Amino acid sequence: xxxxxxxxxxxxxxxxxxxxxxxxxxxxxxxxxxxxxxxxxxxxxxxxxxxxxxxxxxxxxxxxxxxxxxxxxxxxxxxxxxxxxxxxxxxxxxxxxxxxxxxxxxxxxxxxxxxxxxxxxxxxxxxxxxxxxxxxxxxxxxxxxxxxxxxxxxxxxxxxxxxxxxxxxxxxxxxxxxxxxxxxxxxxxxxxxxxxxxxxxxxxxxxxxxxxxxxxxxxxxxxxxxxxxxxxxxxxxxxxxxxxxxxxxxxxxxxxxxxxxxxxxxxxxxxxxxxxxxxx
Amino acid sequence: xxxxxxxxxxxxxxxxxxxxxxxxxxxxxxxxxxxxxxxxxxxxxxxxxxxxxxxxxxxxxxxxxxxxxxxxxxxxxxxxxxxxxxxxxxxxxxxxxxxxxxxxxxxxxxxxxxxxxxxxxxxxxxxxxxxxxxxxxxxxxxxxxxxxxxxxxxxxxxxxxxxxxxxxxxxxxxxxxxxxxxxxxxxxxxxxxxxxxxxxxxxxxxxxxxxxxxxxxxxxxxxxxxxxxxxxxxxxxxxxxxxxxxxxxxxxxxxxxxxxxxxxxxxxxxxxxxxxxxxxxxxxxxxxxxxxxxxxxxxxxxxxxxxxxxxxxxxxxxxxxxxxxxxxxxxxxxxxxxxxxxxxxxxxxxxxxxxxxxxxxxxxxxxxxxxxxxxxxxxxxxxxxxxxxxxxxxxxxxxxxxxxxxxxxxxxxxxxxxxxxxxxxxxxxxxxxxxxxxxxxxxxxxxxxxxxxxxxxxxxxxxx
Numbered sequence: 001x002x003x004x005x006x007x008x009x010x011x012x013x014x015x016x017x018x019x020x021x022x023x024x025x026x027x028x029x030x031x032x033x034x035x036x037x038x039x040x041x042x043x044x045x046x047x048x049x050x051x052x053x054x055x056x057x058x059x060x061x062x063x064x065x066x067x068x069x070x071x072x073x074x075x076x077x078x079x080x081x082x083x084x085x086x087x088x089x090x091x092x093x094x095x096x097x098x099x100x101x102x103x104x105x106x107x108x109x110x111x112x113x114x115x116x117x118x119x120x121x122x123x124x125x126x127x128x129x130x131x132x133x134x135x136x137x138x139x140x141x142x143x144x145x146x147x148x149x150x151x152x153x154x155x156x157x158x159x160x161x162x163x164x165x166x167x168x169x170x171x172x173x174x175x176x177x178x179x180x181x182x183x184x185x186x187x188x189x190x191x192x193x194x195x196x197x198x199x200x201x202x203x204x205x206x207x208x209x210x211x212x213x214x215x216x217x218x219x220x221x222x223x224x225x226x227x228x229x230x231x232x233x234x235x236x237x238x239x240x241x242x243x244x245x246x247x248x249x250x251x252x253x254x255x256x257x258x259x260x261x262x263x264x265x266x267x268x269x270x271x272x273x274x275x276x277x278x279x280x
Numbered sequence: 281x282x283x284x285x286x287x288x289x290x291x292x293x294x295x296x297x298x299x300x301x302x303x304x305x306x307x308x309x310x311x312x313x314x315x316x317x318x319x320x321x322x323x324x325x326x327x328x329x330x331x332x333x334x335x336x337x338x339x340x341x342x343x344x345x346x347x348x349x350x351x352x353x354x355x356x357x358x359x360x361x362x363x364x365x366x367x368x369x370x371x372x373x374x375x376x377x378x379x380x381x382x383x384x385x386x387x388x389x390x391x392x393x394x395x396x397x398x399x400x401x402x403x404x405x406x407x408x409x410x411x412x413x414x415x416x417x418x419x420x421x422x423x424x425x426x427x428x429x430x431x432x433x434x435x436x437x438x439x440x441x442x443x444x445x446x447x448x449x450x451x452x453x454x455x456x457x458x459x460x461x462x463x464x465x466x467x468x469x470x471x472x473x474x475x476x477x478x479x480x481x482x483x484x485x486x487x488x489x490x491x492x493x494x495x496x497x498x499x500x501x502x503x504x505x506x507x508x509x510x511x512x513x514x515x516x517x518x519x520x521x522x523x524x525x526x527x528x529x530x531x532x533x534x535x536x537x538x539x540x541x542x543x544x545x546x547x548x549x550x551x552x553x554x555x556x557x558x559x560x561x562x563x564x565x566x567x568x569x570x571x572x573x574x575x576x577x578x579x580x581x582x583x584x585x586x587x588x589x590x591x592x593x594x595x596x597x598x599x600x601x602x603x604x605x606x607x608x609x610x611x612x613x614x615x616x617x618x619x620x621x622x623x624x625x626x627x628x629x630x631x632x633x634x635x636x637x638x639x640x641x642x643x644x645x646x647x648x649x650x651x652x653x654x655x656x657x658x659x660x661x662x663x664x665x666x667x668x669x670x671x672x673x674x675x676x677x678x679x680x681x682x683x684x685x686x687x688x689x690x691x692x693x694x695x696x697x698x699x700x701x702x703x704x705x706x707x708x709x710x711x712x713x714x715x716x717x718x719x720x721x722x723x724x725x726x727x728x729x730x731x732x733x734x735x736x737x738x739x740x741x742x743x744x
Contacts, residue, residue: 023492023497023498024497027496027497037454041548041553041554041555042555043547043554043555043556043557044454044547044556068555069555083454084454084490084491085491086452086454086491086492086493086497087493087496087497088496088497089493089496216539216542216543216546216547216556217452217453217462217542218493219452219493219496219678219680220519220520220678220680221462221517221519221520221521221538221542221678222521222536222538222539222542223520223521223523223536223538223539224535224536224539226523226530227530228530233523233525233529233530235520238520238678238679238680252530252631255532255631256530256532258532259532259533259559260557260559263557264557267555267557
């Protein structure tokens with residue numbers, strides 16, 4: 001059992017939690033993920049590590065309420081426990097030697113992009129961050145990003161915060177204004193990463209994306225998280241989760257992530273109903 | 281008076297038309313009367329050929345004699361001296377190629393039903409005792425770690441705790457048991473049987489640490505250098521599922537057998553209220569011919585498929601699965617498409633599976649494995665309708681431990697290098713089971729775990 005020691009509501013659907021898991025905190029690095037199970041009958045879900053505190057033995061996760069499991073998790077409080085919490089899994093983000101990087105975060109993906117931006121900033125790299133959200137109410141981590149970025153802009157679909165438009169619009173204008181990046185790191189919805197990668201390919205800028213595939217064990221055993229990268233089958237859990245964005249078959253990845261959409265939708269509705277009725 | 285019947289005392293099973301709709305155990309085990317009757321078929325050969333066929337050397341004629349006398353608990357004690365998981369082995373061992381193959385009664389008629397008798401003795405013991413009634417061995421003051429809680433790890437931990445070691449058993453998943461809980465289905469090996477074995481180990485003093493991936497959460501070097509373990513056994517299992525490399529393998533509806541079985545067994549996706557989803561298909565094609573393929577096919581049938589076919593590239597005689605599993609699968613209506621090989625998984629309009637394009641095969645000259653090599657028949661393409669495909673064609677090594685353990689030597693195909701005693705290239709580090717041999721059987725992994733336990737004991741005692 002793993003104790004929830006801090007909980008912050010970042011916006012209506014996004015929650016941050018610090019979980020007491022000293023062995024995971026001791027090894028965690030930006031870019032890696034954990035798998036958790038809320039209770040005895042729960043499913044195993046992967047969540048990328050948003051931050052960690054080795055001294056306190058805590059690992060931070062930031063998640064959006066999108067299905068039954070995240071709904072259930074969001075309703076836990078400080079002092080409650082989650083049943084299982086295993087990690088750190090996957091490979092860490094490789095940031096050695098990078099001097100100038102554009103970080104693109106989309107929605108809750110910003111939670112994962114932030115520790116990467118922070119680590120780059122701490123190693124003295126010039127960091128330009130573009131964070132995209134649907135609207136003002138969904139914006140998260142603006143101050144945190146601002147503190148570690150040399151340039152920071154927010155894009156919203158409706159212009160209610162920052163500028164109106166897509167993250168790719170902002171990235172294109174930075175590139176065309178003459179900014180030269182060693183690398184672009186894009187973390188967010190698959191569709192966003194697909195278009196960021198398409199844009200940077202035009203300019204020949206190396207681009208790393210973080211794939212949040214459906215998986216069970218997270219150690220290579222099930223193969224559910226497989227995706228095609230450069231024509232080869234890779235497992236997101238052990239070969240990733242980060243891959244060369246120019247080589248990932250995003251269309252396939254989007255189809256695969258939608259495999260259980262209908263069942264997930266039913267499960268979410270059912271969970272919400274049970275909460276409303278006070279059963280859980 | 282010995283029982284001279286030429287055939288095994290039948291064991292009752294659920295009717296095929298009933299069991300294909302549930303996940304309850306298929307074979308129901310012997311009653312005491314049936315067990316005593318079958319035990320009397322044993323001729324008590326002085327040279328014990330059956331024991332020679334057992335990878336862990338169970339004293340088979342002796343335990344069978346105890347059953348014949350009605351001394352069931354004694355029978356269990358005889359088995360458990362050599363085998364720490366008898367209730368498991370009685371159910372999943374390929375007896376027909378091991379102990380029962382060497383049984384003299386098998387020369388004329390059927391061999392003694394050694395597996396069924398082993399299961400009977402173990403089930404009797406489990407029904408009449410509790411895990412906490414087990415005697416706690418006196419501690420010898422030495423600490424060892426066992427990585428992986430599948431059959432190799434459980435056997436190794438069992439032997440070491442009995443010798444007095446302070447044993448910590450590490451498991452990456454949230455539940456101990458390895459392939460016994462995520463892979464082998466409930467109807468063949470009830471999870472309560474596995475849990476009972478683990479409860480017994482815990483009652484003897486084994487500390488089980490789930491949610492700990494060695495190679496990630498902790499490294500083998502940390503176990504040895506920072507956590508005070510004097511020796512480590514690696515029984516981390518087979519690794520990554522293989523795919524064929526044919527078009528369409530990443531379509532939705534194509535599973536590795538590992539994923540399909542894990543969703544069903546470990547995550548209980550067959551239960552209507554399970555939080556873990558699974559695709560409930562109408563027409564399922566399973567590729568492969570081992571026990572895993574049989575398990576996947578029979579699970580698919582139980583999830584409500586209208587048709588389930590097993591596609592295997594050699595002929596029925598070469599199927600590597602246990603004879604009983606093949607028999608049970610056929611009885612349940614699973615169609616065997618032998619001498620066939622998939623060449624493409626055909627997509628529907630929604631990124632799902634529409635069918636499997638196959639070619640017919642024929643058997644040519646024997647290959648390196650001694651089996652006749654399947655070769656493609658020209659112009660023999662045909663398509664099987666399917667909306668789900670399960671790949672059960674073996675595994676490739678996992679690099680989590682080898683890539684994080686300094687100086688651990690690897691075999692050419694990627695498995696961990698270990699000698700006959702399980703010793704690896706690193707002093708104090710032992711390995712066994714599928715991590716060393718590639719996909720094999722529960723009992724071979726257990727044998728390797730036991731051998732390594734003896735070697736670890738010798739290593740630590742010598743060091744003193």
